[in-house]
Amino acid sequence: MSTNTHGRLPDGLRDWLQEHAPALNDGTSDDEALLPALAAAGLFAIGVPQSMGGTGGSTGDAVEAIAAVAEHSLTAAFVFWGHRAFIEYLLASPNAALRERRLPALLAGEHAGATGLSNAMKFLCGIESLQIESSRTGDGWRLDGKLPWVTNLRKSGFVFAAAVSSREGEPPFIVALDGRHAGVSRTADLDLIAMRGSNTAALNIDGALIDASDVIAPDARDWLPRVRPGFLGLQCGLSIGLARAALAAAQARCSSARATLQDELDAVGDALAKQVVALLDGLAAQRFVSDAAALFRLRIALADTVQRAVQLELQASGGRAYLADPQFGFARRLQESAFVPVITPSVTQLQGELLKRAQAQARAA
Structure with missing residues (x-):
């Protein structure tokens, strides 16, 4: 295909x-x-x-x-x-x-392939420290630590990225580790309330030995801001698709008895379209490398659009939405929408980062 x-x-x-x-x-x-x-x-x-x-x-x-x-x-x-x-x-x-x-x-x-860099993106914003440490061993490094939440850890084989701090004071760096690598182990799948087929688990790294051939980027602080637009921009695709699905379902179920919803449906649809244009234009122009805050605001706005769209679907569907009917799809989309605000970086974390930046600008002024 x-x-x-x-x-x-x-x-x-x-x-x-x-x-x-x-x-x-x-x-x-x-x-x-x-x-x-x-x-x-x-x-x-x-x-x-x-x-x-x-x-x-x-x-x-x-x-x-x-x-x-x-x-x-x-x-x-x-x-x-x-x-x-x-x-x-x-x-x-x-x-x-x-x-x-x-x-x-x-x-x-x-x-x-598993991103594994949620911890690194929070580290970049000063939200948390890196959770894997390295120590020099001849021509390579020994790695120890844990990643508590990683998706796409397919049981038949996976490779993941991780940000690593240095006990010797070297810059933090980014590595690729195979799930079969000695010292790497995967927990059982996390007991999620939904999205359970995503192969989401924790990773334990205990004495894994690597060398330069496993290094994705030698300086995380320099490299992460350049890949963050891709990381977060691709993630925004989740919100865009879910919002489109909920709006389409709401439109299909918006009978004459619920025609009062049409203006709001149009407004949310228009807002979504503008958000998509802003995201795609910003990615194409590489604007978000230097203006990360604009991307943060878009991610927050899209998460809000998802919530509004799903609520419109509920209102347009009426009581049928509350029936256990997997093919109807609303209950699944409602569960999916609850995940959107907490995907790392979460909406709360992004709002905190924007507040921190605004306060820093106010002090500088």
Whole structure:
């Protein structure tokens, strides 16, 4: 199967996602089947240069692809985001040998990629310290620590990115670790209330030995601000797709008895469209590298749009929304919408970072 770069999914994948969305959400699905299904549609190659095995296009095209998947299943889109974010790290890495070694299996969906950098993004904002430490061992490093929440840790094989602090006072750096690496272990899946087919677990790192061939970026503080727009921009695709799905369902169910909702439906739809344009334009112009606050505000605004859209779907659906009917989809979208504000960086964390920046500007003035 193939897809274009405007977020339209091939019929086979769309039907597959629609059929499996309830099971992906409640964890009764075959979670090994998801990654190959997305890869077969060519989704992981979108926004990856042709010279590196992709189909070209932009990061914005990848955002739209994630949004298209999120319209049918936020679990599938969440896995897609984690996998595609790891690919983005490899594209931005100066370690060409690592990219050439890892990228083909990731594009083919044969090996899962996990972002693992939620802790690092919070570290960059001063919210928390890095949770993995390194110590020098000859030509390499020994790593110890834990990542409490990582998605797409596929049981048949995965590779993840992690930010690492140095006991010797070297700059923190970014590494790629394979799930089969000695000293790396995965817990059982976290007991989530929804999105249980996302292979989300904790990682323990106990004496894992690496060398320069495993380093994605040698200086995390310099590299992270440059990849943060991709990390957060791709993540925004989750909100975009879920909001579109809820608004479409609300519109379809907005009978004449509920026509009073139409003005609000139009207003939320217009707001969403403007937010998408602002996101894609900012990514294309690389504006968010220097103006991270604008991206933070967009992420917050999109999370709010999701909540408004889901509530409109509830109001348009009436009592039917409260019936246990997996094919109706509202109960699943309601659970999915509850996850949007807490995905790292959470809305609360982003609001705190914006407040901190505003206070710093006020003091400087």
